[in-house]
Amino acid sequence: MSAYGRFLLRRAVYAVITFFIALVMIFIIPRLVAVNPVDIIAASQQLPPSAIRQLTVEFGLNKPVYVQFLLYLKNVILTFPPNLGFSYEYYPISVWKLISISLPWTLFLVGTSVAISAFLGTMMGLYAGMNRGGILDRMMSYAAMTTQSLPYFWIAIVLQILLAVVLRVFPIGGAISITDVSPPYSLPWIQDVVYHALLPMITIVIATTPVYSIIMRNTLVDIVREDYMVAAEAKGLKKSTLYNTYGLRNGILPVVSLIAVHFGYVVGGALLVEIVFSYPGVGTLLFNAILSHDYPLIQGIFFILAITVIGANFIADVIYSYIDPRIRYT
Amino acid sequence: MTESRSRFARLFHTEAGTDTVLLRLLHSKSGLVGIFILAALSAVALLSSFIAPYSPYAIVASPYLPPSQSHLLGTDGLGRDIFSQMIYGTRLSLEIGFVSAVGITVIGTVVGVVSGFAGSYVDEALMRFVDVMLVIPSIAFMIFVATIMGPGVVSVLTVIIVFGWPPLSRMIRSQTLSIKRRGFVESAVVSGSPRYYTLFRVILPNMTSLIVANAMLAVIYAIIADASLAFIGLASTNSYSWGSVLYNAQIEGAIYHNGMLWITLPGVAIAITGIAMTLIARAFGDITDPRFSTEGR
Secondary structure, X not given: OOHHXXXXXXXXXXXXXXXXXXXXXXXXXXXXXXXXXXXXXXXXXXXXXXXXXXXXXXXXOXXXXXXXHHHHHHHXXXXXXXXXXXXXXXXXXXXXXXXXXXXXXXXXXXXXXXHHHHHHHHHHHHHHHHOOOOHHHHHHHHHHHHHHOOXXXXXXXXXXXXXXXXXXXOOOOOOOOOOOOOOOOOHHHHXXXXXXXXXXXXXXXXXXXXXXXXXXHHHHHXXXXXXXXXXXXXXXXXXXXXXXXXXXXXXXXXXXXXXXXXXXXXXXXXXXXXXXXXXXXXXXXXXXXXXXXXXXXXXXXXXHHHHHHHHHHHHHHHHHHHHOHHHHHO | OHHHHHHHHHOOOOOOOHHHHHHHHHHOHHHHHHHHHHHXXXXXXXXXXXXXXXXXXXXXXXXXXXXXXXXXXXXXXXXXXXXXXXXXXXXXXXHHHHHHHHHHHHHHHHHHHHHHHHOHHHHHHHHHHXXXXXXXXXXXXXXXXXXXXOOOHHHHHHHHHHHHHHXXXXXXXXXXHHHHOOHHHHHHHHOOOOHHHHHHHHHHHHHHHHHHHHHHHHHHHHHHHHHHHHHOOOOOOOOOOHHHHHHHHHHOOHHHOOOHHHHHHHHHHHHHHHHHHHHHHHHHHHHHXXXXXXXXX
């Protein structure tokens, strides 16, 4: 097998192991804290004893723990779509169904925002690194300090008040207008969706762009000292050529790896931003699930989030190794 | 100005080794501003029962009053004074921030130093575990665990610490690896120092400012995490932090009840704390590694 193949295989094995550990945590944590899901449901829904007994059997809680674990693995891994049980709040709709409706909204929000802020951040970092100590460099450093010091759903609240409540430029929340009757994926529908997604996206872009730009800038500070940069400069290359080709191509690597490391954080923040804007993604679903103690739904959401983030990290690893061949041999 | 500042700094001339860092921290503009803000916030937290005009839990006026002389930030849906809630919130938020930061710093440092120093399979095992923790979406898992443990300060502290230490341990590990190869550590090993001595008396003191700087950042991470958990309804309901004030403002629809200040100020308070912590951390960082400074070259 080639070195590249071995590299990919190793990353895939890591991803699978990580996913397995996440599964074990989802299974074990509720049992560690000695919480019986049936008790929770019984307390919140005031069930009669017969129903409690039936639920205990249905959850398999009368079986030994290792049997429960194997059953759980069979349900979530060997079954497709994964059998995550039924929501209490929206019974008889299955957890998988609820998540498969809301997950695309979250992925749309996060994917688009991360793409925009990675692009903006890289460009701004490049410019700031070229002009160290300049206005943009200083402003960026303060912007990064401020956005990193804020819970980023708070930016969402402020934008909502300013732009949706006071100025009325954007809708207060939701993903599509209630009055919108145009068929899905038609032009007016797409316009409406983008219009509703703008505020949540702007929030995520504001919160994450400075992080990417700082990494880009600090990488450049290191790169400028490299021999090949000194040689290129001595050769008489224009400053713009020097940075836009030599600097950008080498400086972008840490940004790519940051996108991967950062992805879980961005998704986590996006969940809270969704709550602010009542955006019908996984975050709002989770919020309602917590409010109504919808235990299987909460567990199902973590299962899906773990898969999504671990999968995204694996993809980022593959992309990273594609643009930086050195990594394949380490 | 310089005279009075250095006089202030001289107060910290205690032990050799640590005084120079503290001195330079007070001499740097950002360090001084950060320490000043932190001192002011701590004063509010310690004196909250004297500063707050009302009890944060007492119903003292009619609901949803706009800001006025007697209620600086207005009242909430039950007629409780929001300004007093913010003042008391300062105490709980800072407590959660600093307690978690201590936990995170201790665990992160010990794991990082041991991993870097021991090497081989210990290192491999610890770092693979850290990798897993880093990939798992932490806020989401915090919410999951806090839901199961039930709302309250203990579960909030637990999840913040459990998910907070892994990034720090990575950083400390790589620093340990680089220090390990330097001459003075090798001399210590060759001259027969016991392992724990090399680890905690030779290697660790050389990372003090890195550790302190990251402890400062851990405080703000913890305050933000607490606010996020509170915002989703997982804070303790019988005490106020900035996050729970924000949560109340959100679920009681503050923006429709003259509550602009109510809903914005908790975030401002968190941001101010965060900026103070970042300034201090950055001043520490600039002292030890001046390469990335924006203050001239």
